Amino acid sequence: MSDSLIDALTKSDERHVVQATLVSASGSSSKKIGAKMLVGESGKLLGGVTIGGCVDAQVIEAGDEMIARGGRRLLDISLDDDEAWEIGLTCGGNIEVLVQRLAPSDQSDPLIAAYAAVRDALAHDRGVVVATPIDGAGGALTLDENGTSVGSLGDAGLDAEARAVAAEALRAGSRDATVTTPAGSRRIFFDRFAPATTLVIVGAGQIAMSLTAFARELDMRTIIVDGRERYATRDRFPLADSIRVGMPSEIVAAIAPSKRVAVILVSHDYKYELPVLRQLLRAPVGYIGMLGSKKRGEAVRGLLRDEGFTDEELGRIRTPIGLDLGGKSSPEVALSILAEVVAVRSGKRA
Amino acid sequence: VSAYRAIVIEHFRRPRNRAPLPQANRAAEGANPLCGDRIRIQLRVDDDTITDARFMADACALCIATASLLTEHVRGLSADAAAAIDGTWVRTSLEGDPPAGRARCAMLPVDTLRRAVRQAVT
Numbered sequence: 001m002s003d004s005l006i007d008a009l010t011k012s013d014e015r016h017v018v019q020a021t022l023v024s025a026s027g028s029s030s031k032k033i034g035a036k037m038l039v040g041e042s043g044k045l046l047g048g049v050t051i052g053g054c055v056d057a058q059v060i061e062a063g064d065e066m067i068a069r070g071g072r073r074l075l076d077i078s079l080d081d082d083e084a085w086e087i088g089l090t091c092g093g094n095i096e097v098l099v100q101r102l103a104p105s106d107q108s109d110p111l112i113a114a115y116a117a118v119r120d121a122l123a124h125d126r127g128v129v130v131a132t133p134i135d136g137a138g139g140a141l142t143l144d145e146n147g148t149s150v151g152s153l154g155d156a157g158l159d160a161e162a163r164a165v166a167a168e169a170l171r172a173g174s175r176d177a178t179v180t181t182p183a184g185s186r187r188i189f190f191d192r193f194a195p196a197t198t199l200v201i202v203g204a205g206q207i208a209m210s211l212t213a214f215a216r217e218l219d220m221r222t223i224i225v226d227g228r229e230r231y232a233t234r235d236r237f238p239l240a241d242s243i244r245v246g247m248p249s250e251i252v253a254a255i256a257p258s259k260r261v262a263v264i265l266v267s268h269d270y271k272y273e274l275p276v277l278r279q280l281l282r283a284p285v286g287y288i289g290m291l292g293s294k295k296r297g298e299a300v301r302g303l304l305r306d307e308g309f310t311d312e313e314l315g316r317i318r319t320p321i322g323l324d325l326g327g328k329s330s331p332e333v334a335l336s337i338l339a340e341v342v343a344v345r346s347g348k349r350a
Numbered sequence: 351v352s353a354y355r356a357i358v359i360e361h362f363r364r365p366r367n368r369a370p371l372p373q374a375n376r377a378a379e380g381a382n383p384l385c386g387d388r389i390r391i392q393l394r395v396d397d398d399t400i401t402d403a404r405f406m407a408d409a410c411a412l413c414i415a416t417a418s419l420l421t422e423h424v425r426g427l428s429a430d431a432a433a434a435i436d437g438t439w440v441r442t443s444l445e446g447d448p449p450a451g452r453a454r455c456a457m458l459p460v461d462t463l464r465r466a467v468r469q470a471v472t
Binding site for chain 1: 363381383384385386387388390406407408410413465
């Protein structure tokens with residue numbers, strides 16, 4: 001679930017909200033396990049468990065029913081459609097969607113309490129897993145990347161087993177699993193919440209402006225970095241999470257590096273590129289991209305190679321930056337950069 | 351290759367004194383607001399003599415080369431002598447005039463140094 005969806009749920013002023021979570025999928029499903037949709041008492045909709053169409057419609061229908069009735073239910077939905085099959089437009093497969101009613105203001109609701117822990121973890125840039133039963137009695141248990149765990153699934157033995165699976169889910173992603181204890185077997189959904197990708201954008205020009213706008217839609221945080229007060233302004237970057245003016249290499253060095261940090265050099269000026277790259281090439285950031293031609297990229301690598309950086313370290317610089325979408329305008333270049341960041345993050349591009 | 355160009359490239363590729371100075375007791379930062387050059391000059395001044403001078407910069411080759419030359423030059427100078435450095439020293443040290451429109455890149459370290467000699471580190 002994205003930060004924005006968690007925020008919407010925990011801050012909702014609606015008495016009841018139904019949360020639908022994609023817990024398993026076979027065949028083709030365009031959404032990731034853990035994808036969510038919120039259905040509000042007022043009829044509001046947020047998110048989705050599939051890319052839309054008739055499947056989300058079924059989930060909304062079930063959600064509307066559960067707003068009134070309460071409880072928890074597992075929907076088993078076929079993605080096959082006889083007519084669509086005839087014309088070759090069916091997706092095919094099956095999905096399971098866990099639908100449950102929550103009272104956002106009720107802190108005694110185990111899942112609402114768990115989401116408070118999720119918000120805290122994400123605010124501190126830590127991943128966290130929430131374990132909730134798919135069948136049987138309710139409950140919720142969290143496991144934070146820092147090792148802390150809150151809540152319970154109702155049985156100490158089950159909690160211990162669930163924590164072990166949750167630790168695996170922290171690394172590998174959301175999954176459902178059957179957890180067996182002497183008391184029996186339970187099917188549990190392990191919902192992994194990962195902190196947002198942070199884009200560190202060096203160079204407060206036109207491309208950076210488009211990057212901050214698109215990043216907002218992608219639930220990515222943005223930090224604008226420049227040495228020029230006149231460029232790096234709130235007027236120009238109303239959607240940036242942070243605007244930092246100073247020596248770019250020092251600003252970048254002060255940001256805790258992690259695989260969730262993507263550094264995008266769009267200053268197109270060696271005065272920032274070289275000192276920033278010196279800070280980054282040995283830091284464990286997830287993405288380093290630099291605007292410029294292949295020839296310019298080679299020149300920058302050459303200078304840094306002379307300073308002792310290895311080919312492996314220099315190979316981390318993606319230049320020309322972005323997937324080749326053919327666009328030339330600033331928004332089009334920004335789109336190609338974010339496309340590459342997403343591709344790298346999801347392992348589709350090495 | 352002109353002497354000017356050779357000096358700039360040499361000091362840009364192998365800048366002298368580009369490092370933080372933890373024992374600094376004088377320092378200043380400067381910036382060229384439109385091109386984005388940024389520099390910090392740190393000095394150690396004992397008994398009115400500059401005993402150490404270092405700089406950090408995210409800046410162009412000309413600015414870094416000037417800062418490199420300047421921090422070498424000021425060691426042993428009095429604060430007043432350092433504050434009196436001007437464009438003539440820059441032209442002499444670089445063995446030529448910066449290209450048109452680039453004078454401010456070369457003068458940024460000089461202007462920053464003039465402020466640094468008077469500015470105690472708090």
